[in-house]
Amino acid sequence: MKEQFQAYVLRQHDQEGVTASIEQLKKEDLPNGDVTVQIHYSSVNYKDGLATLEKGGVVRQYPMVPGIDLVGTVEESVSARFAPGDRVISTGFEPGVSHYGGYSEYARLQSEWLVPLPQGLSEQEAMAIGTAGFTAALSVDALIHAGISPDMGKILVTGATGGVGSMAIAILAKLGYTVTASTGKKQQEEALLRSLGASEVISREEADAPIKGAMGKQQWAAVVDPTAGPALAERLKQVQYGGAVAVSGLTGGSDFESTVFPFILRGIQLMGIDSVYCPMTKRERIWAKLGGEWKPDRALALGVREITLGQLPHTLENILRGGAVGRTVVRICSE
Template sequence: MKNHFNAYVVRKEEQGGVKAAIEQLKKEDLPNGDVTVQVQYSSVNYKDGLATLEKGGVVREYPMVPGIDMAGTVEESVSGRFAPGDRVISTGFEPGVSHYGGYSEYARLRSEWLVPLPPGLNEKEAMAIGTAGFTAALSVDALLQAGVTPEMGKILVTGATGGVGSMAVAILAKLGFEVTASTGKKDQEESLLRNLGASEVITREEADAPAKGAMGKQLWAGVVDPTGGPALAERLKQIQYGGAVAVSGLTGGTAFESTVLPFILRGIQLVGIDSVYCPMERRERLWKLLGGEWKPERALELGIREISLDQLPLTLETILQGGAVGRTVVNTISDLPSA
């Protein structure tokens, strides 16, 4: 392990506000944990952008190394679960929030936050999937467990050019579902979404259009919704009998107003998706699927951008402004000088 290594650190300033910059850290600077990982790749998520804002509501204590995702090789371990040389993934739990995260060449973590890198994925692919792709997989799994099948009809994916949405489109298409992708960037991104596997692309306004009356037409067998907000109530009115909605995000807002009618007249399900504290058994099962029969090859081939640590500030600003398309991975083994 290097004597000094690069990390992207957010610190609270004495005069107020926060400042993020690349710093040189030492092994002793890393927090407690039973596994030390040489990080090869991390990823860029909206939550990571919020971690750089004073009032982002993500970071619990300073200083903090953001990066809620990471993949790399175990360097040191006093855990019975992992040994030096093991290739591992960390998504969710505390890294990047209350424990130093993945925007660093090294991370010291708790072994219960790690899963083995599954066969069929390398570190870069795993981070291209990352929390966004894992959340998409949880959403698809929720629809399947609710009894939704390809034969039932179309699946709507909202926010389809974002990380969760684009991965969901690719996974659903691979599993044989007919996918309608909703986006606020239809003119610019329709070609990308069709290449990901969408059979139809509609505007956000079309997807969010209010249904007439207490119940609307039965348009969707299921919905993968990483946006939430008031439009969720309209989507619930348009789910066909026995369908389901998997909601995982709040970029459209946190509140919506609905009635019990879609639930008691059409027997639909509204399933909340949490990727942070997902139980390990389900986490490992879905990562194995993501490396196998659910592997979103189209998304991995089409929508992945690689950056270095020094490109993080602009990239995080872009995602906070809603300008991100697809997935961005961070190569933490950069060309920046280190000792």
Template sequence: MKEQFQAYVVRKDDQKGVTANIEQLKKEDLPNGDVTVQVHYSSVNYKDGLASLEKGGVIRNYPMVPGIDMAGTVDESVSGRFAPGDRVISTGFEPGVSHYGGYSEYARLRSEWLVPLPQGLSEKEAMAIGTAGFTAGLSVDALLQAGVTPLMGKVLVTGATGGVGSMAIAILAKLGFEVTASTGKKQQEEELLRNLGASEVISREEADAPIKGAMGKQQWAGIVDPTAGPALAERLKQVQYGGAVAVSGLTGGNQFDSTVFPFILRGIQLIGIDSVYCPMERRERIWNKLGGEWKPDRALALGVQEITLEQLPHTLGNILQGGAVGRTVVRVSSE
């Protein structure tokens, strides 16, 4: 382990407010944990963008190293689960929120937050998938567990050009689903969404259009919805009998006003997706699928860009403004 290493550190004081800069840290600066990881790659998520804001509501204490995702090699370990040289990934739990995260060349973590790097994935691919792709995998799994099959009809994916949406399209298409992608960037990104596997691309306005009455035409066998907001109520009216909706985000808002009719007349399911504290057994199962039969090859080939720590401020600002398309990985290690 190097005596000094780079990290992107967010600080807060009464005069300057919240500031973020690349700093040199030492081993003793790292928080407690039983595994030290040399971080090779991290990724950029909406939550990481919020961590850079004074009122983002993400960081619980300062200073903080953001980065809720990371992949790298175990450097030191006093854990029975991992040994030096093991390749691991971490998504969710406390890193980047209340524990130094992945925007650092080294991270000291609790072993129960770590997952062995699945066979079939490189560290860079794992971070291209990251929390967004893992959330997409959980959403697809939820639809499958609810009984949604390709034979039932179309699946709608909202926020299609974002990280969760783009990964969900690639996974669903690989599993044989007919995917309709909803986006606010139809003109600019329709070709990309079709290349990801969408068979149809519609505008956000089309997907969110108000439906007269308590119920609408049965259009969707399932919905992967990382946007939510008031329009979720309109989408629920269009889910066909026995269908399901997996909700994982709130970029469209955190409230919606619905009735019980879609649930009691069509027997649909509304399923909440939590990727942060997902139990380890399910976490490892989904990650292994993402490295195997669910690997989102199209998304990994088409929608991934790589940046350095120095480029983080611009990229974090862009994701907060809704300008992100696909996934962005951060090359953390300078070696």
């Protein structure tokens, strides 16, 4: 392990607020944990962007190394689960929030936060999937367990050009579902969304148009919704009998107003998707699928951009502005 290594560090100051810069850290700067990982890649998520804001509601203490995702090689371990040389993934739990995360050449972590890198995935692919792809897979898994099958009709995916949306389209299409993609960037990104596997692309305005009355036309067998916000109420009105909605994010807002009618007249299910504290047995099962029959090949081939630590500030600002398309991975260390 290097005596000094690079990390992207957030610090809070009375006058300046929160600042971010690349610093040189030492081994003793790392927080407690039973596994030390040399990080090869991290990724960029909306939550990572929020972490850079003083009132973003993500970081619980400073200084902090953000980055909720990471993949790399175990350097040191006192855990029975992992040995030096093992390749591991960390998504969710505390890294990047209350524990130094993935934007660093090294991290010292709790072994219960780590999943072995599954066969079928390279390290770069694992971070191209990252929390966004893992959340998308959890959403698909929830729909399947709710009884949604490909022959039931169209699946609406909102925020389709974002990380969760693009990965969900690729997974659903691979499993034989018919996908309608909703996006605020229809003109610019329709070709990309169709390449990911969408059969139809509609504008955000079309998908979210207010519907008079308590119920609307039954359009969707299910919805994968990483955006939520007030428009969620309109989507609920359009889900067909026995359908389901998997909600995983709030880029459209945290509040919505609805009635009980979609639930008691059509028997639909509204399911919350949590990727942060997902149990390890389920986490390992989903990652195994992502390395196998659910691998989002089209998304990995079409929508992945690689950057360096030095390019993080602009990239994080862009994702907060809603300008992100597909997935961005951060090359941390190439050793």
